[in-house]
Amino acid sequence: EVMALTRNDSCVIEKTGIYEDYRGGPHAALVVNDDIDLRMFPRHWQFAFAVEKHLPDGGLRRSIQVFDAAGGAVHKIFLTAASVAEQWANLVQNLRLEVQDTPLVLSAREPTEAAKEDVDKADHLRAEWDKITDTHQFLQMVHKLKMNRLGA
Secondary structure (H helix, E strand, O other): OEEEEEEOOOOEEEEEEOOOOEEEOOOOEEEEOOOOEEEEOHHHOOEEEEEEEEOOOOOEEEEEEEEOOOOOEEEEEEEOOOOOHHHHHHHHHHHOOOOOOOOOOOOOOOOOOOOOOOHHHHHHHHHHHHHOOOOOHHHHHHHHOOOOOOOO
């Protein structure tokens, strides 16, 4: 069991559970179960670090932290009291790159597309939103309304 953390300026998503039923593909990867529901795009995952932080109470917090090419945090995985801490060293060893002294080179973040909105369609947008049964339907919905996710 671990705590999965995804955070940005708009939200913080924390889920505690097991990364079970992983399904990877060329575009996206999924972990979908009762506790953790993630749709990930690993092509954006450029750097990852195994972090051990000593806490004031004498404890040790262990995590895997993943960042994009611009250095922004993408996803973090924290061990919990229920984690199998004895496997930490094996996990880090199995995932580590042999060469550890290559300097990190960050890339500028591509600008986000400006919001395409239409306030006259707000009621229609809300009605369509109420019909969504799967997150994958969202982009199709806003495209049909000639908006984008920021405009919606």
